[in-house]
Amino acid sequence: MTDTTITETAVTLTIDGQPVEVAEGSTIHAACVEAGIETPTLCWAENLTPVNVCRVCVVELEGSRALVPSCSRRAEEGMVVQTDTPRVRHSRRMVLEFLGSGVDLSQADDLHHWMKAYGADPDRYGDEDHPVERVEEPVKVQDELYIRDYSKCVLCYKCVEACGDDAQHTFAIAVAGRGFDARISTEFDVTLPDSACVYCGNCVGVCPTGALQFKTEYDLREVGEWRPEDQTVTRTVCSYCGVGCNLDLHVQDERIVKVTSPSDHSVTSGHLCIKGRFGWQYVHGE
Amino acid sequence: MTDIYLGADRATDAEAAAVDAALRSRGVDPVVRPETERLYTSGTARRRERRHFLLPALHALQNEAGWISPGGINYVAAVLDVPPAEAFGVATFYDLFRTEPPAHDGDTFHVCVDAACQIAGYDDLAASVRAAGGQVHLGPCLGQCERAPALFVQGAGGRPDHVPADDEPFELPQAGDESLRLLRRIGVADPESLESYLAHGGYRALRRAGEMGAEAVLEAVAASGLSGRGGAAFPTGVKWRAVAAETGRPKHVVANCDESEPGTFKDRIVMEQDPFAVIETMTIAGLATGAQNGWIYIRGEYPLATARLRGAIDAARAAGLLGEDAAGTGHDFDIAIWRGAGAYICGEETALFNSLEGFRGEPRNKPPFPTTHGLFGEPTAINNPETLLNVLDIILEGADDYRTRGTERSPGTKLLCLSGKVGRPGLYEVPFGTTLGDLLELAGGVAGNGELQAVLMGGAAGSFVGPDSLGLTLTLEDTREAGTTLGSGVVMAFDTSDDMTDVVVRIAEFFRNESCGQCVPCRVGAVRQHETLVQMQRRGSLSPARRTLIDEMAEVMVDASICGLGHTAASAVRSALDLGLIASAPSR
Numbered sequence: 001m002t003d004t005t006i007t008e009t010a011v012t013l014t015i016d017g018q019p020v021e022v023a024e025g026s027t028i029h030a031a032c033v034e035a036g037i038e039t040p041t042l043c044w045a046e047n048l049t050p051v052n053v054c055r056v057c058v059v060e061l062e063g064s065r066a067l068v069p070s071c072s073r074r075a076e077e078g079m080v081v082q083t084d085t086p087r088v089r090h091s092r093r094m095v096l097e098f099l100g101s102g103v104d105l106s107q108a109d110d111l112h113h114w115m116k117a118y119g120a121d122p123d124r125y126g127d128e129d130h131p132v133e134r135v136e137e138p139v140k141v142q143d144e145l146y147i148r149d150y151s152k153c154v155l156c157y158k159c160v161e162a163c164g165d166d167a168q169h170t171f172a173i174a175v176a177g178r179g180f181d182a183r184i185s186t187e188f189d190v191t192l193p194d195s196a197c198v199y200c201g202n203c204v205g206v207c208p209t210g211a212l213q214f215k216t217e218y219d220l221r222e223v224g225e226w227r228p229e230d231q232t233v234t235r236t237v238c239s240y241c242g243v244g245c246n247l248d249l250h251v252q253d254e255r256i257v258k259v260t261s262p263s264d265h266s267v268t269s270g271h272l273c274i275k276g277r278f279g280w281q282y283v284h285g286e
Numbered sequence: 287m288t289d290i291y292l293g294a295d296r297a298t299d300a301e302a303a304a305v306d307a308a309l310r311s312r313g314v315d316p317v318v319r320p321e322t323e324r325l326y327t328s329g330t331a332r333r334r335e336r337r338h339f340l341l342p343a344l345h346a347l348q349n350e351a352g353w354i355s356p357g358g359i360n361y362v363a364a365v366l367d368v369p370p371a372e373a374f375g376v377a378t379f380y381d382l383f384r385t386e387p388p389a390h391d392g393d394t395f396h397v398c399v400d401a402a403c404q405i406a407g408y409d410d411l412a413a414s415v416r417a418a419g420g421q422v423h424l425g426p427c428l429g430q431c432e433r434a435p436a437l438f439v440q441g442a443g444g445r446p447d448h449v450p451a452d453d454e455p456f457e458l459p460q461a462g463d464e465s466l467r468l469l470r471r472i473g474v475a476d477p478e479s480l481e482s483y484l485a486h487g488g489y490r491a492l493r494r495a496g497e498m499g500a501e502a503v504l505e506a507v508a509a510s511g512l513s514g515r516g517g518a519a520f521p522t523g524v525k526w527r528a529v530a531a532e533t534g535r536p537k538h539v540v541a542n543c544d545e546s547e548p549g550t551f552k553d554r555i556v557m558e559q560d561p562f563a564v565i566e567t568m569t570i571a572g573l574a575t576g577a578q579n580g581w582i583y584i585r586g587e588y589p590l591a592t593a594r595l596r597g598a599i600d601a602a603r604a605a606g607l608l609g610e611d612a613a614g615t616g617h618d619f620d621i622a623i624w625r626g627a628g629a630y631i632c633g634e635e636t637a638l639f640n641s642l643e644g645f646r647g648e649p650r651n652k653p654p655f656p657t658t659h660g661l662f663g664e665p666t667a668i669n670n671p672e673t674l675l676n677v678l679d680i681i682l683e684g685a686d687d688y689r690t691r692g693t694e695r696s697p698g699t700k701l702l703c704l705s706g707k708v709g710r711p712g713l714y715e716v717p718f719g720t721t722l723g724d725l726l727e728l729a730g731g732v733a734g735n736g737e738l739q740a741v742l743m744g745g746a747a748g749s750f751v752g753p754d755s756l757g758l759t760l761t762l763e764d765t766r767e768a769g770t771t772l773g774s775g776v777v778m779a780f781d782t783s784d785d786m787t788d789v790v791v792r793i794a795e796f797f798r799n800e801s802c803g804q805c806v807p808c809r810v811g812a813v814r815q816h817e818t819l820v821q822m823q824r825r826g827s828l829s830p831a832r833r834t835l836i837d838e839m840a841e842v843m844v845d846a847s848i849c850g851l852g853h854t855a856a857s858a859v860r861s862a863l864d865l866g867l868i869a870s871a872p873s874r
Contacts (some may be wrong), residue, residue, distance in 0.1 A: 051803050052651050055846040066853065067845045072651055087845055089808070095840035098810035124835070125814050128819045133813055152316035155803065164369075171369030173289070175646065175803070176378040178629070180813045183802035186355050187293070187374035188385065196369065 013079035020075075028070035028081055029057060037083055040092060040114040042099075043156035044071035045206055048166045051157045056095045056114070059083045061280040067091055079177070093118035101125045102180070103135045104152045107210030121127035129195050133180065135211040139218075142191045145278050147218045150183055159184060159212055161201035166197055167271040172196035201277035205260055216257045227252060235262075243267060245276050256280045289321065304350035304444070305362055306491050308342045311553060312622070317476040318364045318477055322574035338367045338624075338662075338847035340644030344377050345586075345625060350441035352391060353384040366646065376813045379411040379646045379802075381438060381628030382586050393445060393455055395420040396438040396587070400548040401742060402431035402705040404792055405784050411435040426630060426796055427746075428546035431705035431778070432712045441469055447589045455561060459729065467674045467691070467699050469715045472559040477594050481560040489613060491681040495570045496615030498681070503574040504530055508676060510683035511697040515672040516542065516633070517744065517773040518850070519762050519789045522676075528657035529575040532665035537577035539568050539619075540642075540661055540668040543584035544590070544626050544633040548796060549776030552701040553671040555713045557584070559593035560675075561598035563622060567674035569612055570681065572619035575667045580621035583638050586628055593605035596623055630800035634849050635660075635668045635804065648804040649849035672775075673699050692718035696761035705743070706778040716760070723756030725777060732792035734781035740867055741780070744773020748788075749861035770861070786867040787823050790859055794819045797855040808852030811843045819868075829870040836860065 009024040013031060020035045027050070032039045050072035058067035058246040062080035066243025067088065084087065096115045105111055114120075126132035135182030140148040157175065164171050170197045177186040186195040204212040210249075213221075220226040231252045238245040245268045250258040259277050298554055314336065317728040341368060345356040354377045363370040377383045396413045397403070415437070423440075430436035433451050441447050458473045460466060477483035483489070495503050510524025527576045529537060541564060545553040557564055568580045570581070584592050599621050602608045612619045624642050631637045632647040639661045641647035660666020662678065676698055680688050689697040696718035702725060705711045709730015716725060722741065732738045738753040745761075749770045751758065765772050794816040801807045818836055822828040840856030847853055862868045 022760050034400070054806050055807055055848075064443075066847075069651065087841075090838070091842045091846040094811075094838060095806045095846065097766070098806055098814065098842075101814065102810050126817060127821070130817065132817055144368070154806070155809070168637045169289075169293075172371055174369070174371040174375035177803070178377045178799040178807070179799060179803040180809055185357055185378075187370040190293060194293060196371065203446065 005191050011075050011077040013077070013081060014073050015081045016083055022075050026062075028059060028068070028073050028075050028079070028203060031075045031081075032059075032070060034085060039070055039083065040096075040111075041071060042111065042154060042208055045158060045263065046261045047271070048158055048161045048206065051161065054095065054154065054156055056092055058088060058091050060085050060088050089118055093120050096120040097124075099154050101132055101134070103154055103209070104149075104162050105154075105209060107152060108154070110206060110208060131270055135180075135183075137183075140191075141215070143193060143199075143219075144215050145199050146201060146215055147213050148184075148192075149211050149213065152186060152209045154209055154211075155182060155184070156208060158206040158208065162202040162206045162228070163197075163273065167202045167269070168198070168200050170196050170198050172198075191282075199278065201273060201274070202271045205272070205277075211250040214258050219251075220257065226257075231257065238272070238274040240279065245272055247272070251279070256283060290363060290367065292335055292360045292363060292370060293356065295356035295360050296667065297355070301347055301350055301355065301358045301359050303822070304346040305343045305358070305365065308346035309365065309727050309798040311341055312339060312342060314339055316365050317862045318565070318611055319367065325798065332341055333716070336366060337644035338614060338642060339366055340373060340376060341624060341627065341641065342370055342626075344373070344380075344383060345627065348627075349441060349447075350385050350444055353386060354388070366644075367615070367680045372645075374647055374828060376644065377668070379629060380586075380626075381401065383445050383627055388442070390421050391440055391443060392419075392421055393486060394423050394440040396423050396428060396440060397437075398424050398426065398428040398430070398434070398436040398723075400427040400431075400746070400792065400796060401423050402426075402549060402778055403435040404782065405706060406434035407752045408435040421591075425628070426800065427546065427550075429545055429551045429554050429585070430568065431549050431551055431703060434705065436710075438844055445869075449587075449589060452558075452590045456555075457467040457712075458559075460709045460714060460719075466715050467679055468672065468701060469560075469713070469758050471563065472555070477559050480562060480598070480605060480607075487682075488562055489607060491564055491678045492566050492569055492607070492613050494613065495573055496613065496617070500530060500576065503612070503681065505569065506680050506685050507574065510628060510676070510680040512673065512676050512680060512688075512697075513699070514669065515676075515775065516670045517547070517747065517771065522669065522673055523609045524576050525657060525669075528655075529665045530579065530773045530832070532658060533576075535664050536579060537569045537575060537580060538661045538664060538666040539575065539577045540635075540638070540666055541568055541580070541582045541674065542594075542633065542635060542670045543582055543588070544638055544639060545588075545774070546630040546633045546768070547586055547669070547747060547774045547776065548793075549705055549742060549745040549778045550615075550703050550773050550774040551705075552703050552713055555589055556650050556671045556675060557588070558594055558702075558723045559739040561591070561594040562602065563678065564595065565598050565608070567600050567677045568621060569615075570677055571667055571669065571674065572612075573615055573617045575665075577665070579619070580619055580620050581642065581661065583626060583632070583642050585622060585626045585632075592623065592625060597611070599623070618621050627667050629802075630796075631774060631802045631851055634753050634851060636850070637670070648802045649851075651848055693759075693761050693763075695763045700760065700772065700775060702760075702775045702777050704729040704779075707732055707738075707781040707784070708779050709733050718761045720760050721756065722751070722758045722760060722777070725760065726756070726779065732781060735783050739780045739782045739784060740786065740862075742776060742778040742858065744771040745776040745778075745857055746796050747850070748773040748776060749857050750865055750867060751861075752865050752867075758847050780786050787869075790868050791816070791819045791823055795860050797851070801851060801855070805841045805846070805848045805852065807845075808847045808855060811839050813857065815843075822869060828863075833869075835864065836863070
C-alpha cells in the first residue's frame with residue numbers, strides 16, 4: 001500500500017508550468033491530483049502498491065530520457081514535469097490502442113473516455129488477411145460467487161496484489177507464462193475451489209475491466225439486465241462481526257446485486273471477507 | 287489453519303530427493319516447517335529466508351522428471367514456504383522448464399534459430415537431430431554463434447545438460463598475439479588448474495588490491511575510465527563508488543553471466559577458458575565496495591562455463607582465496623552460483639535480481655538503482671565478466687597504462703564476437719578505435735559469396751550498418767554518433783545472398799517471445815511489430831501507413847517501456863528499414 005509515513009517536509013515541483021507543493025514521499029501522480037490535473041490510470045489504485053506496469057500514466061520529466069510512470073515515481077524538489085506534450089499523448093494513446101487491440105475493453109468503463117480523448121484506434125492493426133493475435137479464452141465459471149473472463153484481462157496485476165501482500169495474503173493467484181501469453185492463474189490453472197482462494201472477492205473489487213466479475217452481475221449482463229443507471233448504493237456496516245467494515249450495497253430492482261467497500265475506508269481500505277462480500281442472501285430471506 | 291494451501295498432489299520420492307539434494311548442496315535443510323513456525327516467520331521474513339532457493343529447486347525437479355509436476359511444485363512450496371501459485375508463475379516464466387508432462391523421457395535438443403544460426407542453416411541441424419531420434423526444441427540464441435548452427439542438450443532423468451561442441455578443442459583466433467590483454471591467458475593457462483592460473487600471474491591483482499586498500503582501488507578504476515561492457519557503458523568506477531558509500535546493510539557483488547543477446551558469446555568463452563579471472567576480479571570488487579557476498583548468475587545453457595566456475599570457486603576457497611580473510615586481504619568474501627533457466631530478459635540487471643531471488647524475472651522500475659536497492663533490496667555492484675576482467679590490468683599496471691590503449695573517451699580494449707559470414711568467426715580483442723573494416727579483415731574478411739550486405743552491430747538490440755560503414759571506428763562515442771552501438775560486442779556479417787527479411791522478421795519474433803509481458807508497450811508492441819513485419823513479408827512490400835505504424839510503435843516502446851528490452855526492441859528493425867535491407871530490397 002501507499003507509504004503513509006507522515007513527514008513534515010514538503011517538496012515543490014512544476015507540473016505543466018504550475019508550481020505544486022506536496023509532502024515528501026508523494027508521487028508525481030498525487031501531485032497531479034493536487035494540481036487538479038486529471039491523469040489516466042489503470043494498474044494504479046489508492047489501496048494497492050503501485051506496480052507501474054500499464055504505463056498509461058506516463059509523464060515527461062525534464063532530464064529523463066524516457067517517460068516516467070507518475071503513479072510510482074516520487075516527486076522531488078525542483079522536478080519539471082509535463083503531462084500533455086505530444087510524446088506523452090502519443091504513449092498514452094498507443095498504450096490504450098495496444099490494450100484495445102488485444103483484449104475486450106467493452107466493460108472497462110474508465111478507459112473509454114481516455115481512449116476517445118487520445119484518439120486511440122485499436123482497429124488499425126492487422127487486416128482481414130492478417131488478423132492480430134488477441135487474448136481469447138472461454139469464461140471460467142466455477143462457482144456461484146464470481147467468474148473470470150481473461151479475454152478482458154489487461155494484466156494490471158491488481159488482483160494478484162489484492163490476493164497477496166496488499167490485502168488478503170492468500171496468494172491463490174499469480175502471473176504465469178511470459179510475454180503476450182502471460183495470464184493470471186492458479187497453480188496449473190486448477191479451479192478456484194481447488195486452489196487457495198478463500199473467496200474474499202477482493203480481486204473482483206479491484207479489477208478495472210470486468211475480467212473478474214461477481215456472478216450476480218455476470219448473470220444479469222448475460223440476459224441484458226445489468227442496469228447501473230437504475231442501481232442505488234446504500235452504505236451500511238457489516239453485521240457479521242465487530243470489526244466494523246463499511247459495506248456499499250448495490251441494489252437493482254430491490255435486490256442486492258453487488259457488495260463493495262469504499263477504498264478510502266479506514267477499516268477496510270476497500271477490502272472485505274467472504275461474509276461481508278458474499279453473505280447477503282439472508283437479506284432477501286433466502 | 288495453514289498459511290500455505292497445498293493441493294492433493296504429492297512429489298515422487300525421486301523428485302523429493304532431487305530437490306533435497308539441490309537444497310543440501312546449498313546448505314539448506316530441506317525440512318517442512320510446522321505451521322506455527324511458518325506463521326511466526328511469515329511475510330517478508332519468510333520470503334527473505336528461503337525464497338531464493340526456488341530456482342535451484344525447480345532446476346532439480348525439471349532435471350529429475352523432465353518437467354515440473356504439480357506434486358513437485360507442492361513439495362518445493364512446502365519446503366521453501368512459497369505459495370504454489372507463485373512457484374508455478376515462476377516455473378512458467380522460463381524456456382528450460384516444462385509444466386506439462388513430457389511426451390518422451392529422453393533429453394531435449396535445443397537448436398538455435400537466431401540470426402547466425404539462421405544463415406548457417408539451423409534447419410539442417412534440426413533435421414539431423416530428429417533423424418537420430420532426438421527431441422528438438424527450436425529456441426533463441428544459445429551463445430555459440432561462432433560455431434553456428436548451435437545445439438544445447440538439456441538432460442532429463444538426472445542426466446546432466448551438455449553442449450556437444452564443448453567436446454571439441456578450443457582455439458582462439460588470435461592465439462599467440464602478444465597485444466592481447468583480456469584474452470592473454472586463454473589457451474595458455476589451464477582453466478581447471480589454480481596452480482596454472484597462479485603461474486600465469488593469477489591473484490597478483492587481488493593481493494595488490496589488498497595492499498592498496500579499497501579507496502585506492504576505487505580511485506584506480508575511476509581513473510581508468512572503465513565502463514560496463516554489456517551495452518549500457520555505465521562507468522564502473524561510479525557504480526563501485528556508490529556501493530562503497532552505502533553502509534549498515536549487507537552488500538553484494540553480482541557477476542551478470544546471463545549473456546543472452548543474440549550474437550554474443552564473449553563472456554561464455556571468458557568463463558570457460560579463464561574462470562579464475564572472473565572469481566579473482568569479483569573478489570576485488572568485493573574488497574573495493576565492501577561487499578561480502580558474491581553471486582554468479584549464469585544462463586542455464588552454459589554447462590561448461592558453470593562447471594569451470596564451480597571448480598574455480600572450490601579451488602579458490604580451498605586455497606584461502608575465498609572465504610574469511612580472502613587471500614589475506616582482511617576482507618571476507620565468498621561466491622555462490624545460480625543458474626538461469628532460459629530467459630533473455632534476466633540479463634537485465636533488475637530482472638536478474640528478481641530471478642535470483644526466486645521471483646519472476648520481471649525488471650524493476652528504476653530508480654531506485656541497484657547501487658542502493660539491488661539484490662534483496664540491498665546495495666549491489668553488478669558487472670559482467672568482460673567488465674570485471676579489465677580490473678586486473680587497471681590494478682597491476684595502473685590507470686595511466688590502461689589508458690594507453692583505446693581512445694580518450696573509450697579507454698582500453700574491447701571483446702568482439704565475430705559471427706556470420708566472416709572467414710574466422712570467433713572471439714576477438716582489439717583496442718577501442720579499430721575500424722570495422724580492419725576488424726572484419728582480422729577475422730578473415732567477408733566469407734560466403736564475399737560481398738558484404740550488412741553488419742549487425744550489438745545484437746538483436748543493436749542495429750544494422752551497411753558496407754559503407756567499414757570506416758566506422760569502434761568506440762562508444764563514434765558508434766553512438768553513427769546511430770549504432772557496440773552493445774555487447776556483436777559484429778555479425780551478412781553477405782548479399784542472405785535474406786535479410788527473414789533475419790529481421792526473426793529478430794522481431796525474438797522480442798515477441800522474450801518480452802516478459804509486464805508492461806503494455808513491450809508486451810503488445812513486440813507482438814504487433816512482429817505481425818506487421820510478417821504481413822510485409824507475405825505481401826512483399828510495406829505501405830507508407832504501415833511504415834509509420836512501425837515508427838509509432840517504436841516510439842512508445844522506447845518512451846514508455848520499463849526496461850531496455852522494450853527500449854531496443856524496434857532498433858534493429860528500424861535500421862534495416864532505413865538502410866533499405868528489407869521492404870524495398872529487390873526480390874531474390
